[in-house]
Amino acid sequence: MKPLPLNTSALRLCAWSGPALVILFFVGLVPLAGFIPPPAPSDSAELIASWYQEHTIAIQIGVLVMVTGTAFNATFGASIAVWTRRGEAMPVLTYVQLICLAFVVVDAFFTGMVWGVAAFRPDEVAADTTRMLNDLGWFLFLFTWPPFTVWLLAIGLGVIWDKSDHPAFPRWVGYYNFWVALLIVPAGLMIFFKHGPFGFNGLITFWMPTFVFFTWICVMTYMVLRAISAEEQRRALPAPSVDPQPVRG
Amino acid sequence: MSTTVPPSSGVPGGSVPQDRLRRTRHVPGEVGAWVFILGDLAAFALLFGVWMYYRGMEPRLFADSQAEVHRSFGAINTLLLLTSSLCVVTAVRAVRAQMHRLAQAAIGLALVCAVGFLLDKVLEWTDLVANGHGPTTNNYFLYFFVLTGLHAFHVLIGMGILIALARLSGKPSLSEGQFSFVEGGACFWHMVDLIWVVLFALLYLMH
Numbered sequence: 001m002k003p004l005p006l007n008t009s010a011l012r013l014c015a016w017s018g019p020a021l022v023i024l025f026f027v028g029l030v031p032l033a034g035f036i037p038p039p040a041p042s043d044s045a046e047l048i049a050s051w052y053q054e055h056t057i058a059i060q061i062g063v064l065v066m067v068t069g070t071a072f073n074a075t076f077g078a079s080i081a082v083w084t085r086r087g088e089a090m091p092v093l094t095y096v097q098l099i100c101l102a103f104v105v106v107d108a109f110f111t112g113m114v115w116g117v118a119a120f121r122p123d124e125v126a127a128d129t130t131r132m133l134n135d136l137g138w139f140l141f142l143f144t145w146p147p148f149t150v151w152l153l154a155i156g157l158g159v160i161w162d163k164s165d166h167p168a169f170p171r172w173v174g175y176y177n178f179w180v181a182l183l184i185v186p187a188g189l190m191i192f193f194k195h196g197p198f199g200f201n202g203l204i205t206f207w208m209p210t211f212v213f214f215t216w217i218c219v220m221t222y223m224v225l226r227a228i229s230a231e232e233q234r235r236a237l238p239a240p241s242v243d244p245q246p247v248r249g
Numbered sequence: 250m251s252t253t254v255p256p257s258s259g260v261p262g263g264s265v266p267q268d269r270l271r272r273t274r275h276v277p278g279e280v281g282a283w284v285f286i287l288g289d290l291a292a293f294a295l296l297f298g299v300w301m302y303y304r305g306m307e308p309r310l311f312a313d314s315q316a317e318v319h320r321s322f323g324a325i326n327t328l329l330l331l332t333s334s335l336c337v338v339t340a341v342r343a344v345r346a347q348m349h350r351l352a353q354a355a356i357g358l359a360l361v362c363a364v365g366f367l368l369d370k371v372l373e374w375t376d377l378v379a380n381g382h383g384p385t386t387n388n389y390f391l392y393f394f395v396l397t398g399l400h401a402f403h404v405l406i407g408m409g410i411l412i413a414l415a416r417l418s419g420k421p422s423l424s425e426g427q428f429s430f431v432e433g434g435a436c437f438w439h440m441v442d443l444i445w446v447v448l449f450a451l452l453y454l455m456h
Binding site for chain 2: 170171172173174175176178179182183185186189192196197198203204208
């Protein structure tokens with residue numbers, strides 16, 4: 001059977017959804033909703049509630065923009081999985097990526113949605129209800145690291161164990177994925193802390209994992225786009241003859 | 250190092266060009282693995298910075314709390330990890346020399362040291378908590394438990410890698426990629442050791 005021609009438009013579209021996700025996420029959360037830098041876990045219920053009451057519309061618009069981007073986790077994740085799939089005879093690592101990715105989409109969406117619920121009627125509910133929803137949003141954002149870590153490990157192992165003749169990614173990309181997988185682990189420590197670098201607004205639990213993860217999306221987009229170009233060039237070359245003539249003296 | 254050809258040897262051009270020398274230099278493990286190792290070191294550097302920052306905020310409390318920690322637990326652990334690193338170096342050299350039994354024995358010994366490290370750690374933690382110095386006591390003990398906990402997590406990862414190395418080093422011959430993995434895994438273990446040595450100095454010794 002003749003292989004289908006490569007649809008690089010679909011591949012590129014999915015790859016570019018990564019930066020789109022990053023832009024929508026940060027436009028929604030930084031200038032609009034004002035969620036970054038995050039509120040402190042030690043803030044009183046009254047402070048959190050009044051913050052939601054005073055910025056209701058801005059937070060509503062911000063989280064709407066943010067959740068719009070969350071579906072792009074699916075397209076972006078697929079743009080990576082399609083390449084590690086090529087290097088596996090029985091694509092177990094690719095399946096792991098896709099299953100974790102399904103969680104990532106739901107989790108990212110619920111993060112925004114829970115903040116949206118907090119901003120839905122902050123004038124009518126008790127202050128500690130608003131704070132609980134705010135806390136829940138930050139738990140959904142940070143405490144959910146395990147499926148993210150497994151997703152990244154599955155990509156990393158897929159890159160390292162790529163047995164195809166033309167691996168899509170250089171091997172350092174695999175180790176880079178392991179590194180990102182490891183650096184988002186401390187996010188889980190947020191459950192213990194209401195102050196300092198391990199709280200949900202802290203250096204080690206928030207800033208480091210967030211920075212590392214979102215730059216990872218940009219780096220992987222670039223590597224996927226490079227892989228697409230390389231595959232295009234490879235397919236443009238004439239197929240090597242099956243039985244090359246040995247070169248004689 | 251001393252591969253420069255003496256000018257009297259009659260070789261045209263006299264000495265080996267610098268770039269040729271550089272090319273023969275050997276990076277242990279895969280270059281890509283260093284992305285992970287150096288990246289992880291960078292993350293720990295950040296954690297050391299956090300420690301120094303909070304120590305600077307409460308120097309008296311940190312000094313008084315440090316006096317409550319038994320240095321011998323930390324010193325024993327330093328000895329154990331340094332010994333394990335020596336074993337791993339021996340193992341890599343043994344793999345290179347095709348001495349598979351020696352390599353496996355050395356990695357086995359390194360693993361015994363690692364288990365000893367974790368046992369010592371658990372004893373130390375339970376002793377501290379039993380004496381009323383839990384993670385919630387003050388900032389010193391908070392960061393003490395977080396930093397030693399994150400490091401112990403790395404020891405666990407490292408033990409997984411050492412088990413993989415032990416299996417690989419039993420093979421009659423290794424491919425280039427497998428040998429690279431042995432070297433890279435050994436480097437990871439040395440990194441775990443290095444981080445501990447810095448932690449030991451910061452948490453137990455620094456006045």
